[in-house]
Amino acid sequence: MIKKIGLYIMCAFLLASCSSVPLTGRRQVLLVSDQDVLSSSLSQYQEYIKTAPLSTDAKGKAMVVRVGQKIAAATEQYLKNNGLESEIQNFKWEFNLVKDDQINAFCMPGGKIVVYEGLLKIVGSDDELAVVIGHEVAHAVAKHSNERMSQELLAQYGSSIVSSALGNKSQAVQSLGGTVYGLGAQYGVMLPFSRKHESEADYMGLVFMAMAGYNPDVAVGFWQKMSAAGSGSVPEFMSTHPSDATRIRDIQNHLPEVRQYEKK
Template sequence: MKRLGILSTAVLLFLAGCGTVPLTGRQQLLLVSDQDVLSSSLTQYKEYMQEATRSTSTTQSAMVTRVGKKLAAATETYLRQNGLSSEISNFAWEFNLVKNDEVNAFCMPGGKIVVYEGLMKLVSSDDELAVVLGHEIAHAVAKHSNERISQQLLAQYGAQLLSKGLENKSTAIQTVAGQVYGIGTQYGVVLPFSRKHETEADYMGLVLMTIAGYNPDKAVTFWQKMAANGQGSVPEFMSTHPSDSRRISDIQKALPEIKAKY
């Protein structure tokens, strides 16, 4: 009977914690509230920005802000037009360029976007920057952080401890979120999500940049430049990211549909 009760609780939590990713329709596990995730991410973001040094390049900083705002507006337009207006309140957009030679960028849950100066060395146009920022914003829109936290909580507590563990989930989130966000330890250009999340963010990012009026074809040339820069040199089976060749191939396959639809 005890085992049956635990199993029933687990099933109910799974059912209650199911979500759907915008644009792709994929079902996902979301065991923690948006508010918990946003609160935790905001804390880590503020700590990061206190230690980071903002870029002194007014031109590049303006570029990050310009492209970021345009993508944010396109994102909110999509959400509003598809019955997801309530999701807009989860975002308080902010755009920063910081001094760091790494080729990197990230968007925290809640729309806090940071770009490293190292990335800008590979960016030659607003379209190319939109490839990266669209991808990062997609992670936030798809709630990939929430999903990873949920997956890690599930693994951490195990099936028999699930109901008890989630009673104290706010404290657990503080512990697990640090591993999920991983600011400063990212591989390549994005946070260390799974390959499934990366591929999904690529697709969603292409859609968002297309809605915003940017040229999605630039995604192919940008990732080719990234590959030439050695960002994808780790074998795919050892990485949380798809290989450069896989990523470029998937993007090329998705482009005709996206351009026709959006």
């Protein structure tokens, strides 16, 4: 009987913790508060940015800021227009270019965006950079880090999260931060998301870049260039993304719908 009651409580808790991803409507379980996620990720980001070699490439930095700000503004406008204005308070946008030859970029929860110089060697225009930044912003808007952290909490604590573990959730979140974000000297970039999250961010990123006035059609050619840049090995940025062929096919399938969001 006690086990059944615990199961019922757990089910009720999970149902109460369900949320929907903007644009896609996919249901997700978020056990961690926005405040806890933002606190955990911000502390990791601040430690990282203290030691990261910031780029001295003025033109590259201006490009990252320019594209980032336009996509951030379009994202906030989307949230306002769709009854999600309260979510805007979770974003304190920041855009940095880091001196590193890796083909990488990431956006932490809260809108902390970092692009690596190595990526700009492949990017040929603002539109192509918008493909990347739109994708990374989508991870933050979809709360993929929260979802991944919630899955880790469930895996570690199981049903006990509704009792004693729940009371110490902030401490658990802090301890899981290194696992979920992985920022620091060893990685230098957030640990990979699942392919489901990556595919979702691809679609949402196309929509956000279109809303910002960028051309989503360039995404196909850009990912073809990213594939070629691998030279037989997958660049870090793409390590857990869907296969090149799958990604390009999915993007091509999304484009007719995405074009409806293009800025007039």
